[in-house]
Amino acid sequence: MAxxxxxxxxxxxYVPRHAPAKTTEKASKKKSFIRRRWxxxxxxxxxxxxxxxxxxxxxxxxxxxxxxxLPPIRTTxxxxxxxxxxxxxxxxxxRTVIPLSKMSPNIIHxxxxxxxxxxxxxxxVDVTGILRAAYTDLVKREPVxxxxxxxxxxxxxxxxxxxxxxPDSGLRVYVPPERSITEKVxxxxxxxxxxxxxGKDTILEKYLNTVYFGHGAYGIQAAAExxxxxPASRLTVLESASLAGVLHAPESYDPIDRPxxxxxxxxxxxxxxxxxxxxxxxxxxxxxxxxxxxxxxANAGARIVAPGRSEYFVDYTRRLLIDRYGEAKVFGGxxxxxxxxxxxxQHAAEAAIAQxxxxxxxxxxxxxxxxxxxxxxILAMAGGRDWAHNKLNFATMAGGSGREAGSAFKAFTLAAAxxxxxxxxxxxxxxxxxxxxxxxxxxxxxxxxHPVNAGDGEAGTFTLAGATAHSVNxxxxxxxxxxxxxxxxDMAHALGIRSDLPPxxxxxxxxxxxxxxxxTNAYATLADHGERFWATPLLQVKSGVGKIDPSVAPQxxxxxxxxxxxxxxxxxxxxxxxxxxxxxxxxxxxxxxxxGTANNNVDAWFCGYTTQIVTCVWMGWPAGEIPLANVEGxxxxxxGTIPAAIWHDFMSVAMQSKPPVAFPVPSFTGYSVGPSxxxxxxxxxxxxxxxVPSGSGASPHACGSPxxxxxxxxxxxxxxxPSPSPSASPSTEPSPTPSPKxxxxxxx
Numbered sequence: 001m002a003x004x005x006x007x008x009x010x011x012x013x014y015v016p017r018h019a020p021a022k023t024t025e026k027a028s029k030k031k032s033f034i035r036r037r038w039x040x041x042x043x044x045x046x047x048x049x050x051x052x053x054x055x056x057x058x059x060x061x062x063x064x065x066x067x068x069x070l071p072p073i074r075t076t077x078x079x080x081x082x083x084x085x086x087x088x089x090x091x092x093x094x095r096t097v098i099p100l101s102k103m104s105p106n107i108i109h110x111x112x113x114x115x116x117x118x119x120x121x122x123x124x125v126d127v128t129g130i131l132r133a134a135y136t137d138l139v140k141r142e143p144v145x146x147x148x149x150x151x152x153x154x155x156x157x158x159x160x161x162x163x164x165x166x167p168d169s170g171l172r173v174y175v176p177p178e179r180s181i182t183e184k185v186x187x188x189x190x191x192x193x194x195x196x197x198x199g200k201d202t203i204l205e206k207y208l209n210t211v212y213f214g215h216g217a218y219g220i221q222a223a224a225e226x227x228x229x230x231p232a233s234r235l236t237v238l239e240s241a242s243l244a245g246v247l248h249a250p251e252s253y254d255p256i257d258r259p260x261x262x263x264x265x266x267x268x269x270x271x272x273x274x275x276x277x278x279x280x281x282x283x284x285x286x287x288x289x290x291x292x293x294x295x296x297x298a299n300a301g302a303r304i305v306a307p308g309r310s311e312y313f314v315d316y317t318r319r320l321l322i323d324r325y326g327e328a329k330v331f332g333g334x335x336x337x338x339x340x341x342x343x344x345x346q347h348a349a350e351a352a353i354a355q356x357x358x359x360x361x362x363x364x365x366x367x368x369x370x371x372x373x374x375x376x377x378i379l380a381m382a383g384g385r386d387w388a389h390n391k392l393n394f395a396t397m398a399g400g401s402g403r404e405a406g407s408a409f410k411a412f413t414l415a416a417a418x419x420x421x422x423x424x425x426x427x428x429x430x431x432x433x434x435x436x437x438x439x440x441x442x443x444x445x446x447x448x449x450h451p452v453n454a455g456d457g458e459a460g461t462f463t464l465a466g467a468t469a470h471s472v473n474x475x476x477x478x479x480x481x482x483x484x485x486x487x488x489x490d491m492a493h494a495l496g497i498r499s500d501l502p503p504x505x506x507x508x509x510x511x512x513x514x515x516x517x518x519x520t521n522a523y524a525t526l527a528d529h530g531e532r533f534w535a536t537p538l539l540q541v542k543s544g545v546g547k548i549d550p551s552v553a554p555q556x557x558x559x560x561x562x563x564x565x566x567x568x569x570x571x572x573x574x575x576x577x578x579x580x581x582x583x584x585x586x587x588x589x590x591x592x593x594x595x596g597t598a599n600n601n602v603d604a605w606f607c608g609y610t611t612q613i614v615t616c617v618w619m620g621w622p623a624g625e626i627p628l629a630n631v632e633g634x635x636x637x638x639x640g641t642i643p644a645a646i647w648h649d650f651m652s653v654a655m656q657s658k659p660p661v662a663f664p665v666p667s668f669t670g671y672s673v674g675p676s677x678x679x680x681x682x683x684x685x686x687x688x689x690x691x692v693p694s695g696s697g698a699s700p701h702a703c704g705s706p707x708x709x710x711x712x713x714x715x716x717x718x719x720x721x722p723s724p725s726p727s728a729s730p731s732t733e734p735s736p737t738p739s740p741k742x743x744x745x746x747x748x
Contacts, residue, residue: 073218074334074544076321078306078314080341081377081539087306087314089321091216091331098221100205104235107220109278110244111208114269116150117276119204124151124195125188151191154207159194160187175545213243214250215257216331227255237279238287241269251327255292263292304387308346312383312393313339317537319398325541334544339537340377345370345654349382352649356642357619357632360385364631365622366643367394367516368650369535370615373524375554376533379613379654381517394618395516402499402513403620406639407471407580408596408605409492409510411526413480414468414571416491418564418671420483424465424571426674430475432459438481439505449505451477454597454638465571469579471595473509480508482676494559496521496532510596519607520616526572527592527609529664530565531556566666573663576608584608584644586652588660593647595639601627606643611661613654617643 076089100108112119126148160177177183194203213223220243224232228239235243245265246253255262267288273279306314317339321330329335349368357363370380383393397403418424432453439449451473453459458472467475480488486503493501497518501507517535525532533554541549572592575581580595584606593608602625607616619642620628628637637643 073332076330076333076335076337078317078337078339080339080343080346081379082342083338084343086310086339086341086343087304089318089330089335091218091222096219096221097209098219098232100201100208103205103208103220103232104240106237106240107208107224107232107235107243108204109273110237110240110269111247112150112204113272113276113278114244115153115247116148117272119150120200122149124149124191124203126152149191150207151194151203152187154203154210155187155190155194157210158206159190211247212250212328212332214246214254214327216327218332237270237273237283238266238290241273241287242266242292244269251322254327259292266292308343309350309382309385309387310341310343310346311387312395313341313346313378313381313537315387315391316381316383316393316396316398320537321541336542336546337538338540340372340379340539341381341537342379345380345650346382348653349380349650352646352653353382353385355649356646359632364619364628364637365394366617366619366646368615368617368646369395369516369520370613370650370654371520371524371535372612373527373609373614374533375556376521376524376535377539377554378517378535378537380650381537390622392622394622397513397515402515403603403618403624404512404598405510405514405519406596406598406603406605407473407476407510408519408594408607408616408639409512409514410468410471410476410508410596411568411572411594411607412492412495412497412522413476413483413488413508414464415495415526415560415564415568416483416487417464417479417673418567419491419560420487420673421671422464422479422483422673423671424567424668425463426672427461427463428467428472428475428478428675429461430459430467430472430478432474434474434477436474436477436481436505439477449477451506451509465574468571468594469574469577471575471580476508477505478675480505491560492522494532495523495525496534510598516605516616516618519605519618520614523607523609523616524614525559526565526568527611527614528556528565529562530558530560532559533557563666566664567668567671569663570666572608580638580640581606581608581644583640584647584651586610586648586655589651589655589658590660590662591651592663595644597638600625601629601636601638604628604637604639604641604643606639606647608647608651610651610655610658611663612658613651615647615651615654617646617650619643619646 073091077085078087078089080086128148156177160183161175162177177187198206208220210219212218213220213226215226217223217226220232223243223246224230224235224239227243228235242255242262242265245262245268246255248265252258253262253265270279270284270287274281274284304311304314304318317337318330321335321337325333325335349370353366353368354360357366365384366382367384368380368382369378371378381393381395383395384390392398430453433450435444435446435448435450437448440447441449444450453473454471458470459474460472462470462472462475464475464479466472484503485505485507488507489501489503492507497514499512499514499518501512504511521532521535524535533556536552536554538552541552543549569592572594573590575595576584576591576593581593584593585591589610591608591610593606596605596607597603598620603618603620605616605618607614609615619637620626629635631637631642634641
């Protein structure tokens with residue numbers, strides 16, 4: 001190629017800079033067609049989805065059928081641990097279906113105003129409520145909220161569930177549906193269908209005949225009779241407002257159990273009735289000034305019937321079931337409850353009390369609770385003599401204020417001392433009375449607490465184990481002052497005491513109010529080597545269709561070191577072997593226990609255990625604060641007298657056929673804490689030895705002087721600055737003395 005000549009591009013390689021006009025137009029039309037097709041698809045897709053959804057809903061709507069029967073109200077059955085039926089729990093009145101015409105207009109207006117003011121205007125569903133449920137389920141991940149309209153509520157309670165065969169009874173039962181957004185939509189379809197097929201008045205009638213009004217009352221007729229002793233046709237505006245207020249939460253606004261809470265809801269119902277034109281403001285103001293529930297007369301507990309005076313146990317179980325499952329399930333859900341009660345032991349408990357306190361009209365009251373320490377199961381509960389006339393359960397003191405435990409509380413001080421490393425063989429001096437440094441009492445001239453022993457026999461030098469056996473108040477007063485009452489409170493709560501406990505020095509002498517059930521629970525923890533199981537009356541709970549509730553299974557918690565608990569048990573054996581509780585002995589069974597007597601002998605206790613069963617007995621006058629004097633030949637009742645005898649009589653039966661099992665021998669190594677100051681110059685030379693387990697490391701003087709007499713004149717303890725915590729009057733506990741009663745009579 002010549003220089004400067006332009007190179008030529010081959011025709012085959014040449015690409016024009018601009019496409020011909022005809023080709024460009026064709027490509028543009030193609031792109032436009034594609035865009036239009038996508039827009040069409042985008043527009044049609046939601047329509048297709050909506051059409052498919054509507055079609056699906058229509059198919060579902062067409063296939064839904066409404067059952068013709070109302071859901072049955074199923075009685076809950078209670079059985080003892082061996083399968084014997086002991087009682088039933090059911091509504092106050094059998095549900096009576098009545099027509100709308102026999103319902104007072106007042107209750108109709110009150111319910112509509114509070115539950116669904118637009119009832120006669122909507123198609124049966126609350127669209128806003130459904131969207132709210134969807135938001136809750138999808139966004140917040142919380143359980144779907146309940147039904148909104150009256151129609152939806154009726155659907156959930158009657159039509160949306162399934163009817164299944166109860167495997168226990170063979171009856172056809174209604175099972176409510178699980179809550180979900182899908183179920184919410186399904187119930188909305190049912191509600192629309194219900195509105196179309198039944199009409200508003202029929203829906204309202206069915207709703208008021210099936211809804212739960214609390215206290216075992218299903219339907220308005222049962223509610224009117226339960227709460228006001230009249231038919232639904234005669235309900236006043238105020239009574240109707242009270243019942244309408246219950247529907248929001250029956251357990252929370254029950255007019256019988258929660259009258260003040262019910263008044264709040266009642267007044268709200270009155271406001272709603274004014275708001276929607278059912279009541280004038282002047283009448284509302286007048287009615288709100290009236291007290292709540294003055295005509296309420298019924299009590300579900302009065303309907304309890306059970307053998308062997310076990311009504312108190314059944315009532316206790318009923319209350320616990322309501323707390324766990326709600327009234328609706330307990331009174332109408334068909335639960336099958338196997339309790340822990342042993343009817344044979346229940347009869348033995350009642351017989352033991354009747355043996356020692358035969359005059360039910362003139363003798364004091366007594367209570368007994370027996371438990372299996374390995375799982376917390378309540379084997380027997382004697383709560384009173386006559387359920388029909390006195391429904392206060394002395395075993396739980398529900399509705400009462402509890403009773404002072406006296407020296408039975410010393411076991412918890414001892415447990416706290418073992419946890420702190422105290423030596424059971426260290427000597428302490430306990431004079432007849434003592435000004436306790438570190439414990440205040442503003443009623444005393446010196447500002448100090450002055451506990452006293454029951455008698456001169458309890459004064460002297462003792463090991464801590466010996467002071468436990470002979471219940472020496474002035475020694476335990478020193479222990480709690482040195483240990484700190486807060487540590488005793490914490491220990492008592494850890495072991496099983498649920499009552500409020502003030503951190504005062506006198507707590508070691510049982511100056512606080514407790515009940516036999518929690519005392520049994522706490523002693524059971526000691527018996528079970530420091531593992532606590534909360535007391536329970538439930539062995540198994542089945543739903544109406546036979547589903548077992550797994551949460552009933554007992555769960556233990558090691559709340560105190562095993563060796564610490566066994567040291568306490570070792571010391572408590574001395575109480576029964578040679579101390580204040582000798583009349584509780586049941587050879588050949590090893591027994592550990594503690595007597596307790598409140599100040600002025602107004603309450604008396606014996607709490608004790610073998611390795612298999614723990615039992616606490618309380619005795620006192622129902623009115624309280626009355627000395628236990630001249631009872632069945634016993635001039636002054638202490639824990640070691642009649643209560644120990646009742647314990648002995650019951651446990652002699654309860655332990656039959658059970659092999660004697662010795663308590664473990666604890667280690668004494670590493671427990672070295674004794675008195676922080678000298679209260680006696682040296683251990684008494686005349687102290688008699690007592691039995692000490694071989695190899696235990698215990699001193700041969702572990703139980704102290706059996707007579708309790710000091711071998712020398714006591715040295716007054718040095719004074720210390722008092723603490724600001726107040727202390728109550730001391731309780732007393734004497735050494736055993738012969739009892740005038742015959743066979744099975746109480747001892748100390």
